[in-house]
């Protein structure tokens with residue numbers, strides 16, 4: 651049984667004070683829900699969010715991490731630093747990081763391995779561009795990302811990784827993939843995991859869809875067989891909207 655998991659990705663929004671105001675409201679709304687939920691916030695908000703969500707089941711995630719234990723890497727944050735705050739999840743390989751910050755499949759792979767040495771569960775993002783979809787390369791692109799990003803990661807660790815299918819053309823554009831398009835790719839991702847590992851392992855992996863998820867389209871996406879959750883950008887910034895998605 652895969653328990654639905656909905657994560658918010660705040661990107662570079664919300665100061666610490668704003669994050670606490672959100673958390674106070676959101677934890678009231680979330681009470682009694684059995685859908686797993688988390689907020690992936692800027693580094694500066696993480697400690698305050700952990701404190702605000704204490705005693706609830708709401709998880710807290712980072713949006714990036716470095717793959718070295720420590721070192722002369724100005725501006726970077728290590729896994730150990732996140733773990734000391736009690737961070738539960740970390741997004742890895744978001745298309746904005748691949749596009750604007752030179753994230754490669756190689757660094758994504760190193761980051762996943764470093765996270766898996768510790769206690770934080772990675773949320774790995776994969777997805778094709780519009781050009782790649784239109785030229786029919788979408789499945790090759792996503793398969794290649796999975797093979798490279800998960801290289802040398804043993805099956806015993808795979809269940810700890812959440813995989814988010816985020817077609818780049820649907821992120822922040824208001825242009826959501828149809829539930830069928832999202833389902834088709836999630837089924838392909840699960841099939842690829844069966845080929846790379848085995849059916850039992852692949853069956854346990856939580857697959858999320860991300861890209862312009864909002865209260866109005868959450869239920870049709872969440873009701874697809876292979877889609878177990880959502881990674882929500884813009885609509886996770888307002889507690890009521892995020893809760894409406896969780897209540898799909």
Ligand code: PGA
Pocket residue numbers: 659816820821822823824860861862863881882883884885
């Ligand atoms: P969006 O972002 O929901 O604003 O499209 C999704 C994401 O980038 O994770």
